[in-house]
Amino acid sequence: MNNKYLFIGIALLLSGCSAQWGWYVVDPSLPAGRSNLQFLLNGFYDTIQLSVSAILISIVIGLLIALPGLSHNRGTRSINRVYVEIVRAVPILVLILWVYYGLPQMANISISVFWAGVIALALSDSAFEAEIFRAGIQSIDRGQYEAAQSISLSYSDTMRFVILPQAIRRILPALGNQLVYMLKMSSLVSVIGMQELTRRANELVVTEYRPLEVYTILVLEYLVLILIVSAGVRWLERKMQTDERH
Amino acid sequence: MLENVGQPGDGHSLIDIKKVSKLFGTFHALKDVSLEVGWGERVVICGPSGSGKSTLIRCINQLEKHQSGSITVGGIVLDDSKASVNAIRANVGMVFQQFNLFPHLTVLENLTLGPTRARNLTKTQARDHAMPFLERVKIPEQADKYPRQLSGGQQQRVAIARSLCMEPRIMLFDEPTSALDPEMINEVLDVMTELAASGMTMICVTHEMGFARRVADKMVFMDHGEVVEEAKPDDFFKAPKSARCREFLEKILQH
Ligand SMILES: Nc1ncnc2c1ncn2[C@@H]1O[C@H](COP(=O)(O)OP(=O)(O)OP(=O)(O)O)[C@@H](O)[C@H]1O
Numbered sequence: 001m002n003n004k005y006l007f008i009g010i011a012l013l014l015s016g017c018s019a020q021w022g023w024y025v026v027d028p029s030l031p032a033g034r035s036n037l038q039f040l041l042n043g044f045y046d047t048i049q050l051s052v053s054a055i056l057i058s059i060v061i062g063l064l065i066a067l068p069g070l071s072h073n074r075g076t077r078s079i080n081r082v083y084v085e086i087v088r089a090v091p092i093l094v095l096i097l098w099v100y101y102g103l104p105q106m107a108n109i110s111i112s113v114f115w116a117g118v119i120a121l122a123l124s125d126s127a128f129e130a131e132i133f134r135a136g137i138q139s140i141d142r143g144q145y146e147a148a149q150s151i152s153l154s155y156s157d158t159m160r161f162v163i164l165p166q167a168i169r170r171i172l173p174a175l176g177n178q179l180v181y182m183l184k185m186s187s188l189v190s191v192i193g194m195q196e197l198t199r200r201a202n203e204l205v206v207t208e209y210r211p212l213e214v215y216t217i218l219v220l221e222y223l224v225l226i227l228i229v230s231a232g233v234r235w236l237e238r239k240m241q242t243d244e245r246h
Numbered sequence: 247m248l249e250n251v252g253q254p255g256d257g258h259s260l261i262d263i264k265k266v267s268k269l270f271g272t273f274h275a276l277k278d279v280s281l282e283v284g285w286g287e288r289v290v291i292c293g294p295s296g297s298g299k300s301t302l303i304r305c306i307n308q309l310e311k312h313q314s315g316s317i318t319v320g321g322i323v324l325d326d327s328k329a330s331v332n333a334i335r336a337n338v339g340m341v342f343q344q345f346n347l348f349p350h351l352t353v354l355e356n357l358t359l360g361p362t363r364a365r366n367l368t369k370t371q372a373r374d375h376a377m378p379f380l381e382r383v384k385i386p387e388q389a390d391k392y393p394r395q396l397s398g399g400q401q402q403r404v405a406i407a408r409s410l411c412m413e414p415r416i417m418l419f420d421e422p423t424s425a426l427d428p429e430m431i432n433e434v435l436d437v438m439t440e441l442a443a444s445g446m447t448m449i450c451v452t453h454e455m456g457f458a459r460r461v462a463d464k465m466v467f468m469d470h471g472e473v474v475e476e477a478k479p480d481d482f483f484k485a486p487k488s489a490r491c492r493e494f495l496e497k498i499l500q501h
């Protein structure tokens with residue numbers, strides 16, 4: 001895995017030495033290159049803020065949608081099904097456009113690009129989160145509920161102290177995947193003018209006309225971000241396991 | 247809470263099960279089962295697999311809902327209300343075949359979760375409250391370990407302590423030693439025997455007939471969702487009335 005990245009990196013560097021490349025656009029030793037690079041890197045802040053806000057909101061919505069999905073009552077369960085099926089059917093890009101251009105007109109409100117992006121990403125992701133939570137909660141043995149009931153815990157205490165802590169450990173890898181997915185999908189918010197990593201790269205390409213170098217930087221930016229997130233998730237998984245074992 | 251449960255010697259049974267029926271789909275798991283348990287009485291239920299033993303005791307604390315008949319615990323009639331279920335659960339502890347400890351919590355946290363959440367004790371109060379129960383089941387030194395670090399017998403004793411921590415009036419045991427290796431069965435039965443000696447009202451589903459002889463005030467034999475025989479242990483073991491019960495006893499007493 002790591003060898004593959006290394007190989008790609010070396011290949012890129014080597015080809016960077018050839019005449020077709022014009023690294024000067026982002027060369028930190030040149031004033032113009034430095035300011036271009038700075039402009040691109042500043043996008044990290046927006047991409048991270050966008051993705052993290054969206055994932056936090058989507059986890060909350062996902063959990064709220066997962067709970068009726070666990071009900072024995074068919075009517076209550078259908079709330080979950082309808083939400084998941086509808087939201088999953090809408091492409092993220094379409095949802096972004098609808099929330100930014102459609103929603104303000106319909107609800108007669110104004111909405112910033114940032115919040116439009118957060119809402120669209122969070123809604124879209126919440127359907128997947130709901131499915132992850134539902135599967136995770138359903139994987140917990142019935143005996144855990146029964147033991148909790150037999151010591152008089154309420155439903156919400158049972159969820160909070162018994163079921164969810166165990167379910168979260170099991171779904172952590174899936175939640176990590178969603179975070180990675182969200183980081184990548186946040187690039188779509190560039191279409192409504194959010195100045196995150198992708199938008200900045202696009203803008204720079206228009207002014208400098210060096211798409212190869214600028215988009216290569218963009219690729220590396222996402223690569224770094226996602227490798228860090230993956231490592232973080234793996235660390236958390238290990239930590240939770242050792243917490244249980246000592 | 248306990249005031250509502252009736253009192254010993256007030257002429258009523260602590261648990262009064264009348265003509266209870268339970269259906270799983272179209273399958274009749276309990277057919278018009280009636281059973282009375284007095285204050286401080288120890289009842290042992292046995293019977294072949296699938297006879298409805300678990301279902302019966304799980305109806306008492308409403309882990310299973312019965313369809314007809316009535317269940318009264320300490321004067322509280324179980325109806326569809328949450329209040330009646332809660333009041334009964336507050337007075338009835340349960341120990342499961344598979345222990346059902348909370349694997350993500352330490353032994354002590356397993357014990358204190360109920361008291362802190364359902365009784366509003368602080369962490370320190372709950373700890374002080376819980377430790378004597380761990381001593382009672384003879385594993386206070388394991389307080390900070392996780393369940394998976396304990397042997398099966400130790401885990402089941404923790405489960406018993408967790409139930410006792412809620413200070414129930416009645417303890418239900420559903421085959422508490424069936425999942426244990428033979429050498430661990432006695433440590434759990436010893437704890438249960440001591441509990442019986444302390445005057446706890448107990449209903450135990452078990453096939454440990456030595457234990458039954460030692461502690462039972464009443465033996466119940468179930469088959470096909472019915473209480474087939476109900477007798478004092480002496481009569482039960484010496485002269486079982488029904489053929490089904492006799493057959494069953496012959497089978498399990500061979501071991
Ligand atoms: N949730 C359920 N859904 C459908 N059938 C069930 C359910 N629980 C129990 N049963 C059925 O009800 C019958 C009685 O089950 P129960 O668990 O009370 O038997 P038991 O006497 O405890 O048996 P064992 O000794 O195997 O524990 C069995 O035939 C079982 O298959």
Ligand SMILES: [Mg+2]
Pocket residue numbers: 299300301420421
């Ligand atoms: Mg059973």
